[in-house]
Amino acid sequence: MLRKNAYNPAPELMEALAKVQLNMVQPTKTKNGHFGKYADLADIDNAVRLAIKNSEEPLAYTQSINTDIDANGKRMAQIVTTITHSSGEYIEVEGLPVEFGQSPQQMLANTTYARRGSLAAAFGIVADDDDDGENITALKQEQIKHDNVRKAIIAKLKEVLKSVPKEKLEQVFATGGMTSKDNNDTQLNKLSADKASLLAGAAIFAKNDAGIE
8 A cells, every 4th residue: 555645637626725834823732642742633624624714725735545455464544635626627646554453332432533634734734743854745745846836837938938939928828818028037936837738739730830849
């Protein structure tokens, strides 16, 4: 059972999640465990819902469970937290696998623990005293990955724009609701991955139409 994150191109979702994190108030750790105080699932859920409400972003989350048998024959459970934006963009964050348990009580306790961990990781919540906060969250990893892709597309766009005939630049930028005055680093670096891809496609078409390879 591999831990992984899945998402579709999600510029609106990532922007909304950034605002939610700015409004996130870390939950009070009201429960006592073997390694110190911790926030339980209800506390984490309340913190997430309050941050979403205060940021006024159209986000929701659901959690599902995957089960599998490990190499030792034990039944394992893994929680998947799916964060969805009203635009249809989403991100799935898989928590660490835990033993499913033999009795109903064990199953409930173990899956609750798994739900708590996956939700905390998805929204960047520090839920335990023994978590020093230095480990990068799954959400942050996805934000970095998404931004690196965005920057790569912008770099490609800038490269292509250099060889687009000046008389076609206005047409290229019009495809993104912009003008040729936006053909500068300040404006181009602000582009989302989707808009940069759109402009790059228009720029390549303009080059081909002009007979430039």
